[in-house]
Amino acid sequence: MADLGNILANDDQLNEDQLRRYLAGNADASDIHAVEKQMADDDFMNDAVEGLQDFSSNARLEDYVSQLNKKLHQQLEVPKERKKKRAIKNLTWVVVAAIIILLLCIIGAWIIRIQRERESQKKNIITTAFVMQHKSIHG
Template sequence: MSDDLKNILNNSNKDIDNQKLMDYLSKQLSKQDTHDLEKMMAEDDFINDAVEGLEQLGDVKKLPVSVEQLNRELQKQIAKKKERKEKRRIKDQPWVYFTIILLLLLTVLCYIIVKKKMDKRPPADKPATSQLHSYRGNTL
């Protein structure tokens, strides 16, 4: 992921400038800009929620510190997820693949050898029916 995607309140917002939000919260915008921003807030729920959330933080001067802290926490979470994903991934070890292929080949080879031996074996001698009856005590 690029660093821009990982930063909260980065400067790539297409709808509103972050500095404009900060100026609005600190009441430093002109009346026209304030009106425009409030109009955007009325039209877009996301912007409205963002402004409300920023207002709940309280002091505007503490906001950059909060944003930096959120960015650090986000980076930590992403690093942990990436580390877990790496642990779960099967490492690229060629000897494992070689061993699996070798075992499969040996299994197929053993099957072929046993099958050929069974085909070459002469059929078992069947006792004559007269012998079977005399063995059971019955004669024909």
């Protein structure tokens, strides 16, 4: 995606120079064969070459390509700006806050567990004392 100006960057496809020579009528036999083979294999390439052949002059074609590139860059900038707006500004503070909340939850759960254990021990002591008292009275 680094070279947005060269949409024909695949090694197995045509390069821009081959296509320009073909359109200008200056291509050698191997370039003509490569372009026509690619056109036969790929409908998109066939449509693209036919569309490019309709341009009357090279200057008009260059103007159209520059307009397309400009629009492409504008369309690619819109998602970048949206992404920047959605980004959390101070992510470190969010992480710190989340860690503090987690720690507070863990400490709270630990304190509740200790309180329940103490209540359970108190009940056991009371129950044991009651049983001992009951045995001493009846026994």
